[in-house]
Amino acid sequence: xxxxxxxxxxxxxxxxxxxxxxxxxxxxxxxxxxxxxxxxxxxxxxxxxxxxxxxxxxxxxxxxxxxxxxxxxxxxxxxxxxxxxxxxxxxxxxxxxxx
Numbered sequence: 001x002x003x004x005x006x007x008x009x010x011x012x013x014x015x016x017x018x019x020x021x022x023x024x025x026x027x028x029x030x031x032x033x034x035x036x037x038x039x040x041x042x043x044x045x046x047x048x049x050x051x052x053x054x055x056x057x058x059x060x061x062x063x064x065x066x067x068x069x070x071x072x073x074x075x076x077x078x079x080x081x082x083x084x085x086x087x088x089x090x091x092x093x094x095x096x097x098x099x
Contacts, residue, residue, distance in 0.1 A: 001065055005050065017044035017045075019041065024041070050067060052065055
């Protein structure tokens, strides 16, 4: 399901994870796999935007996988529109004082 959400074929997942296409096919058909192989597949899928949701998730949809949108830019800030007030640069209260 994760592979399908990305629009990847077996060869795509194999290439991105460093395992063979035959191994991907065997795992998808229910065969057991080494933990290191499963970790490699999971890393490749996570890097592509897949989020794995465990059985303890209480939201709608239950356990499985979700496709998250990749982050674009970090924070878009126009430095010319940023105002710095010097009076707020220094703390005038003792440590632990808060509002």
